[in-house]
Amino acid sequence: MAKTQERPFRRTRSRTTLRALSAVEAPQVMDFDSDFPIVIERATGARVVDVDGNRYLDLTSFFGAALVGHRNPRVVASIRAQMGRLLHGMGDVHPPAVKARFLSRLVRHLPAPDYRAVLSLNGADAVECALKFAAAATGRPGVIAFHGAYHGLTAGALEVTWNPIFRQPFEATLSGRGRFAAFPASDGSDAAAVLQQVRDLARAGDVGAVIVEPIQGRGGIRVSPPGFLPALSVLAADLGLVLIADEVYSGAGRTGTFLAGDAEGLVPDIVCLGKALGGGLPISACLMRPPIASAVRGAGHEAVHTSTFLGHPLGCAAGIGVLQALDRGLGARAGAIGDRIRARATSWQHRHACIREVRGRGAMMGIVLDAGVAAKVVQAALRRGVLVLTEGPRADVLALTPPLVLADRELDRALDRLESAIEEAAR
Numbered sequence: 001m002a003k004t005q006e007r008p009f010r011r012t013r014s015r016t017t018l019r020a021l022s023a024v025e026a027p028q029v030m031d032f033d034s035d036f037p038i039v040i041e042r043a044t045g046a047r048v049v050d051v052d053g054n055r056y057l058d059l060t061s062f063f064g065a066a067l068v069g070h071r072n073p074r075v076v077a078s079i080r081a082q083m084g085r086l087l088h089g090m091g092d093v094h095p096p097a098v099k100a101r102f103l104s105r106l107v108r109h110l111p112a113p114d115y116r117a118v119l120s121l122n123g124a125d126a127v128e129c130a131l132k133f134a135a136a137a138t139g140r141p142g143v144i145a146f147h148g149a150y151h152g153l154t155a156g157a158l159e160v161t162w163n164p165i166f167r168q169p170f171e172a173t174l175s176g177r178g179r180f181a182a183f184p185a186s187d188g189s190d191a192a193a194v195l196q197q198v199r200d201l202a203r204a205g206d207v208g209a210v211i212v213e214p215i216q217g218r219g220g221i222r223v224s225p226p227g228f229l230p231a232l233s234v235l236a237a238d239l240g241l242v243l244i245a246d247e248v249y250s251g252a253g254r255t256g257t258f259l260a261g262d263a264e265g266l267v268p269d270i271v272c273l274g275k276a277l278g279g280g281l282p283i284s285a286c287l288m289r290p291p292i293a294s295a296v297r298g299a300g301h302e303a304v305h306t307s308t309f310l311g312h313p314l315g316c317a318a319g320i321g322v323l324q325a326l327d328r329g330l331g332a333r334a335g336a337i338g339d340r341i342r343a344r345a346t347s348w349q350h351r352h353a354c355i356r357e358v359r360g361r362g363a364m365m366g367i368v369l370d371a372g373v374a375a376k377v378v379q380a381a382l383r384r385g386v387l388v389l390t391e392g393p394r395a396d397v398l399a400l401t402p403p404l405v406l407a408d409r410e411l412d413r414a415l416d417r418l419e420s421a422i423e424e425a426a427r
């Protein structure tokens, strides 16, 4: 195993800032009780510096948003140029010119040329839009989702987010329109049974849609087995269900294709994008095939599903920068990153019995560890200058979702440190 030096790790300024924050922020937002959080000062590419001057290599791309790298030069240039012209537009009345440029470019990356967009800010906004339009198109509000699913935490999205820890405090607000089928095992062994479950759940007369993450992110980096998505698509069509692909995490170039579903030729009725789409600025999109998009019409001069910042000029400009970066070669990097992580992490399994499984695709990889180990790895990695987080309902999966600009030598260094952190945590 490569030796990694543990360097002095300071948290004086982080602690001061966190103390001030804890006095003004609602207690559920952050983990103020532990000594875990650092306070971030700046980031470039895959390198991050905190307020104490500690340096990190980023294996998270900050919840997946900085896929093309922190402050990617194309993104920054595009935002700068836009800031010099117009900061805020009137998205659904007098739109900013950049909205048309962004959407024309975005739809060229989708599996059919006729998707129609509603822009918003967060991933959950895109999911809200998808659920509303699907219900309007079918007249049936029920939605089938999958165990482990994470679709966001706004009122509608929460209906189809599976993890009880997010649902429980708000149980009284849930209508129960979300129904959950098992997420299929990665070897496909139960895929037929899962499809049967979908068929059974759809028998409840109010079900109009099925929403799926081609690769579950927050559910623990779980890849749907080959053939499952196409079969689900055929089944949805048979049952008259709208198929919603939630690609908020897996999409926008993370897994080697623009959408993770592209690897299997999936053409969903609705695609949700967010996170990486804005390169660090908040922008998301709900993209719908024409019959769904046309199911909701404006009322006179009022758009009926819109928001103040729809098509925000800076988000659109950032999105153009992201698409340029992906198109000019960065998109091809995802596969190589995934292969390198898989090869290294798989080789660790011989040395570290706590590693149960290595899974994922492209820059969306998961290392499944014995119960209780992953959280310790995250702490030990932080002290070694690596940012990594856990995913999965039991928080037992190290999620490696690095920016695509991470060079091989940086990735190798980060992985050396991560292995050292795993060794310490498993002791």
Ligand SMILES: Cc1ncc(COP(=O)(O)O)c(C=O)c1O
Residues within 6 Å of the ligand: 121, 122, 123, 124, 125, 127, 150, 151, 152, 153, 213, 217, 218, 246, 247, 248, 249, 250, 274, 275
């Ligand atoms: C697949 C998926 N959908 C939706 C969301 C919600 O996105 P946001 O947190 O931007 O609202 C997430 C967030 O992690 C996600 O992973």
